[in-house]
Structures are given as C-alpha cells and as structure tokens.
Amino acid sequence: MKLKPLAGGLLALTLATVAGCSGSSSTPTNNAPDSGTITVKGYSGIFEDVFKKSVIEPFQKKYPKIKVNFVGSANSAENLASLRAARNNPDTDVSIMDISTSGTGNKSEVFQPLDPAKVPNMKDIDPRGKVEGNYGPALTFxxxxxxxxxxxxxxxxxxxxxxxxxxxxxxxxxxxxxxxxxxxxxxxxxxxxxxxxxxxxxxxxxxxxxxxxxxxxxxxxxxxxxxxxxxxxxxxxxxxxxxxxxxxxxxxxxxxxxxxxxxFQINTINLVKDSPSPAAAQTFINYTLSPESQESFTEAMYYAPTNTKAKPSEKALKRTSLDPEKSAExxxxxxxxxxxxxxxxxxxxxxxxxxx
CATH class of the missing domain: 3.40.190.10 (Periplasmic binding protein-like II)
Structure with a gap:
C-alpha cells in the first residue's frame, strides 16, 4: 500500500493489496439492495447526532425498507479494533473512520472492495478521496x-x-x-x-x-x-x-x-468484509456519497464534500477545509x-x- 501525491499537495490512498476470497462466517447474509437492517459504525458524540439527522433519516425516508442502526466509537482505532474482534462473525456492515486507519483495514482485509455498479457515485468523488481497488472512498474532508x-x-x-x-x-x-x-x-x-x-x-x-x-x-x-x-x-x-x-x-x-x-484529514466510508447485508450496505454508501447527502452534511456540520457534483451554499463551503484560506498550506x-x-x-x- 502506498500513497500517491496529487495536485495541491494533497494525497490519495493507493492500495496494492486486493482482497481475497471471503472467509467463512456464521452470520446470515441478506443480499437485498432495498431492504433489511444494516449496522453503521462511526464516530460517537456530535458526529453521530448530526449524521443521523442529516444523512440517515433522509436515507430511511428514501429507502423505508432499510433500517439503519448506528453504533458510535470514540475514535478510528477503537472502531477498527472492534471490527477485528468480530472478524469471524461480523456484526457491522459499514464503517466510517480516518483514512490512515481504513488503509490498515483494507490491507488486513477487514474491509472489502465496493461494487462500482452498486455504488455509482464513486465515480464523482474528488481524486483526493479515491482509493484504488474500489475500497471505501472519502466521505468527508x-x-x-x-x-x-x-x-x-x-x-x-x-x-x-x-x-x-x-x-x-x-x-x-x-x-x-x-x-x-x-x-x-x-x-x-x-x-x-x-x-x-x-x-x-x-x-x-x-x-x-x-x-x-x-x-x-x-x-x-x-x-x-x-x-x-x-x-x-x-x-x-x-x-x-x-x-x-x-x-x-x-x-x-x-x-x-x-x-x-x-x-488535511479524510474520513472514508467502508464496506466490512463478509458484511451481513452487503447489498443494502452499498445502497447506503452510495447514498452518503450522493450530491444531496453530501450537501446536507456540509450544511449541517461543515465537513467539506467529497463528491465533485455537490453544491452546498457558498456560506457553508467557506467554513470548510476546502476554503482556500484554510487549505493553502x-x-x-x-x-x-x-x-x-x-x-x-x-x-x-x-x-x-x-x-x-
């Protein structure tokens, strides 16, 4: 695994390791893209509160047959440790963490590549947030x-x-x-x-x-x-x-x-290997990467959008890390x-x- 320099002095993660065949799991798998229950693990506290309101609630209105449970973690290291502990019987579908930690998860096959056909919004992600091998891309900057x-x-x-x-x-x-x-x-x-x-x-x-x-x-x-x-x-x-x-x-x-x-800090959104509900999980990931979801989260909490087609208000964008005044150095x-x-x-x- 290596990092490739990009324009503007920022970096994108390059993954040389390709996930192998899935290991055995006793967790039943639901492969329906528009129904089922998924568990999302991410930052606790205000991130969890705002993410639920500005991303998860609109998603569940759009996909009423998919129930989303959010489990908070204090930080990315704790998040990854819990996923590793459950590798033989995964109980999480989607994980949000910083790119340095998700890179470790990709390399150790805690995560699996996304299917571009199921996550078409990946193609519109800023090059700074794309991860080679179709692993989880940047959700926020x-x-x-x-x-x-x-x-x-x-x-x-x-x-x-x-x-x-x-x-x-x-x-x-x-x-x-x-x-x-x-x-x-x-x-x-x-x-x-x-x-x-x-x-x-x-x-x-x-x-x-x-x-x-x-x-x-x-x-x-x-x-x-x-x-x-x-x-x-x-x-x-x-x-x-x-x-x-x-x-x-x-x-x-x-x-x-x-x-x-x-x-520059990047949070990625990742599909857990042997996810109990991989299809619904990718439906959710695709939604979080959509312009509408990205705009909503930027307006609510000032994370810079990673989808190049997202158009949050100029007022909100100026308070994000993509404001030239904050990202020049x-x-x-x-x-x-x-x-x-x-x-x-x-x-x-x-x-x-x-x-x-």
Whole structure:
C-alpha cells in the first residue's frame, strides 16, 4: 500500500493489496439492495447526532425498507479494533473512520472492495478521496485547526500560541495515537526542518517543550467542551467540529486560522468484509456519497464534500477545509506510513512527551 501525491499537495490512498476470497462466517447474509437492517459504525458524540439527522433519516425516508442502526466509537482505532474482534462473525456492515486507519483495514482485509455498479457515485468523488481497488472512498474532508476560548486576545494566528507561558496549564492536545496529536507532531517536525519519513525527533522535542502548558493529553469529554467552558484556553481540534461548536456556543469557542501549515484529514466510508447485508450496505454508501447527502452534511456540520457534483451554499463551503484560506498550506502526509508507525510513535510519546 502506498500513497500517491496529487495536485495541491494533497494525497490519495493507493492500495496494492486486493482482497481475497471471503472467509467463512456464521452470520446470515441478506443480499437485498432495498431492504433489511444494516449496522453503521462511526464516530460517537456530535458526529453521530448530526449524521443521523442529516444523512440517515433522509436515507430511511428514501429507502423505508432499510433500517439503519448506528453504533458510535470514540475514535478510528477503537472502531477498527472492534471490527477485528468480530472478524469471524461480523456484526457491522459499514464503517466510517480516518483514512490512515481504513488503509490498515483494507490491507488486513477487514474491509472489502465496493461494487462500482452498486455504488455509482464513486465515480464523482474528488481524486483526493479515491482509493484504488474500489475500497471505501472519502466521505468527508477536514483539516486540523487551533481552537480558542473567547477570552483569548488577540486571536491566535500561529500554532506557536500554545507555547506561550501565559497559557501554562490551559492547553489541550489529544495524544498519539489520536491523529490530532500525531498531526501536530508532524507539523512541528516540518517547521523545525525535519522529515517525518526519517525521524520525528524534532517534532517530539517541540511537544516536550509544550508539555508544561498542557492541561490534559486526554480531554474528557472532548477538547471542544473544555475550550467552550473556559476550562482550557487553547486546543487542537478539527475544523468541522470547531465550526459547529462555534455556532452552538454562540462564539464562546472560536476557530483560529493559522498562518502556517496544517494537515488535511479524510474520513472514508467502508464496506466490512463478509458484511451481513452487503447489498443494502452499498445502497447506503452510495447514498452518503450522493450530491444531496453530501450537501446536507456540509450544511449541517461543515465537513467539506467529497463528491465533485455537490453544491452546498457558498456560506457553508467557506467554513470548510476546502476554503482556500484554510487549505493553502497543506502538509503532505503519507497516511499509510503514519499508520505503520502508529505503535512506534505511541511508545515514543509515552516515553518522551507524556512523561515530561
């Protein structure tokens, strides 16, 4: 598995591994495309709430004979672990997770290729979100941002704001293996002149310097809540959720536009191998990739659409990661390599950063 650079400095996942024959499963299979029950596993919390309202509910109105159950996971690593645990008897049909984790799932045959005839909307997916071998493509585009409380003045314009001594004990960073922490490490590594494909030592050194300012590396319930309440002043987060919570909090939480590089985050939607209801699952996946569904989710939560035919309002699009103001400086990242280094980097964080 490898990543191919694309125009604009972004990346698309290239999969060299082709799934083999399906293993045996004791789960009964329903192959009807317009009826049955499917289980979708994805992010819990506000993502789940908004996804149900803006995507699942309209889908079930269009396909009333297909029942959709959504099971929330705290993060992609937890999602993949649960799918692996059920490989001999899959209980999930569709899984939504970040591209670095889904790449691991594709390679290890947790997922299976989609049938282009059953998921025709795949052909309209932005090249940055296409996955070779017809594996699950990008459902959403997003980017890493700096969140700040309304009390912070002036508004931060650099990641460096988190290192300011006045914010000692007021900064939140979700630690590796969360890709928010990994992303910040890669950004700082690049700023210091490092090449993460060879070493992340310079990024680790920067985060060790940040440690005295960090209130928590494991925010509960999440970074957005801590910043909104004023418990934290600054935090690393995702643009889509940040924009949503900025509205919900009436400006108590704000999203900074940093004058530096950020990372581009992709969530993919995947068909679980030996899915109990593969036909209905692909009907659902095709719907989520449709212009109408993509527009609905963008308007509701500011994830950038991946279908090139989707036309959300200019107002909503400007608040997504596809706004030129947010995507001009994108750090090129081979998420396959990030996935391969996940455990190594996690141990490095524990020794060098979290112990600081």
């Amino acid at each position: 997003d980017s890493l941002v700096l969140l700040y409380n309304e009390s912070v003045s002036p508004a931060p314009t650099s990641w460096n704001a988190m290192w300011d001594p006045k914010y000692k004990g007021k900064v939140v960073v979700p630690a590796q293996p969360d890709i928010q922490g990994a992303g910040l490490m890669l950004i700082e590594n690049a700023k210091a002149g490092g090449d993460y494909t060879k070493s992340v030592d310079q990024g680790v050194a920067r985060l060790k310097q940040l440690a005295p300012n960090v209130q928590t590396w494991s925010p509960q319930p999440d970074s957005y809540t801590l910043v909104q309440s004023g418990t934290a002043a600054l935090a690393v987060g995702w643009n889509a959720r940040g924009q949503y919570y900025a509205d919900e909090s009436h400006g108590k939480l704000k999203v900074a536009i940093v004058d530096e590089q950020t990372i 994108i750090l090129q990242v081979d998420w396959t390599q990030v996935a391969e280094n996940r455990e190594k980097w996690t141990q490095l964080w524990r020794r060098e950063i979290l112990a600081s």
